[in-house]
Amino acid sequence: MNERETLQRKISAAQFTMLDLHLYLDSHPGDCDAAAKQEEARKSLQSLVSQYEAAYGPMHSTPRDSSRWAWISDPWPWDV
Amino acid sequence: MWIYEKRLQYPVKIKITDPHLAQIIIAQYGGPNGEIGASLRYLSQRYSMPYPELKAILTDVGTEESVPRRCTGTGPASPKTFFPRRKQKFRRAAAKVRYFDGIVI
Numbered sequence: 696m697n698e699r700e701t702l703q704r705k706i707s708a709a710q711f712t713m714l715d716l717h718l719y720l721d722s723h724p725g726d727c728d729a730a731a732k733q734e735e736a737r738k739s740l741q742s743l744v745s746q747y748e749a750a751y752g753p754m755h756s757t758p759r760d761s762s763r764w765a766w767i768s769d770p771w772p773w774d775v
Numbered sequence: 776m777w778i779y780e781k782r783l784q785y786p787v788k789i790k791i792t793d794p795h796l797a798q799i800i801i802a803q804y805g806g807p808n809g810e811i812g813a814s815l816r817y818l819s820q821r822y823s824m825p826y827p828e829l830k831a832i833l834t835d836v837g838t839e840e841s842v843p844r845r846c847t848g849t850g851p852a853s854p855k856t857f858f859p860r861r862k863q864k865f866r867r868a869a870a871k872v873r874y875f876d877g878i879v880i
Contacts, residue, residue: 703782704786706782707782707784710784711784718839721828721835722832753781754780754781755779756778772783
């Protein structure tokens with residue numbers, strides 16, 4: 696696994712944690728522990744995504760840290 | 776509206792190709808009992824849901840079931856994997872447009 700894939704995997708893990716806690720919090724809005732965990736995952740996701748975008752180009756169509764023009768560059772997820 | 780992230784939710788590595796399995800997977804995705812249908816049902820049910828928690832769940836699960844976060848379209852059943860190169864371009868275009876760009880949340 697190269698560096699890019701490692702980073703992608705970390706991003707996937709953080710994103711999954713966030714989504715799962717998000718679903719849980721829908722039905723358990725009073726659970727402060729879960730909310731704190733989600734906040735933690737959100738922060739780590741944010742820094743991982745910035746790191747990824749700085750190195751490999753934008754991951755979102757409105758990137759904060761990298762060039763808009765790199766959006767059109769290969770590879771797309773289905774090309775890899 | 777959906778927001779696209781230029782990454783896979785889960786890493787996919789295809790080692791062998793199997794058109795029959797591809798057909799089954801793609802039916803799980805866009806078939807009569809597939810995820811797209813489920814997604815749209817959740818997203819329409821939420822309009823008549825009286826409880827706020829459940830409105831949120833129907834919205835979030837409907838979103839989850841829908842396309843952008845799933846690997847199917849780019850994964851094992853992807854047109855790229857199973858169809859010969861010559862047909863690939865057309866099939867890929869058709870699949871992407873239908874399954875990916877046509878979904879409105």
